[in-house]
Amino acid sequence: MRAISLSRDRIRTLAHEYRAGGLPEGRRENIQRQMLIFQRRMTLVSWSSRILYLAICCFVSVALLICLTTWRQMLSVVTLPIFGIGVALVGTAVILQFFEVQASYKTLALEASEVLRDASKL
Structure with missing residues (x-):
């Protein structure tokens, strides 16, 4: 449940940043992809x-x-099918949670790519 709470907070932060305006076009696109x-x-997760x-x-x-x-x-006839x-x-x-973890890595990669791209200009 902590992951859901953190995701919701991150979504709110990104939405606020997006609405604030004055962002470079690259950042706006990045936020859209992250969303x-x-x-x-x-x-x-749901x-x-x-x-x-x-x-x-x-169970x-x-x-x-x-x-x-x-x-x-x-x-006893019903027990085994319900267990199955x-x-x-x-x-x-478990499979859905795996896909959620994969998606979280994509989000982090997008965020990191922007920071790393800006760092390469230094």
Whole structure:
């Protein structure tokens, strides 16, 4: 959740800088590209979090079903499919988090490229 908070703060800072005006055209383009990446990152984190919550619900359900199978044998048929769904959801969430991390590196590379380009003029 800290990453989401930091991304939101960074988006607000970039938006403020963009609206302030007086920026060179290169910087404006850089901010626009960063905002597109941040938007993608926020979408990935949002979906990843939702999927992880669903996976947790599946695992909790499996735990409850395992407990209940001693009471009712017919519930054992449902336990394994729900467990499989939970594992698939966790795998999907991990993949989405991977894409979010990749997008964060792109944002940092854009920011660093501008600074490094300006440093090369020294």
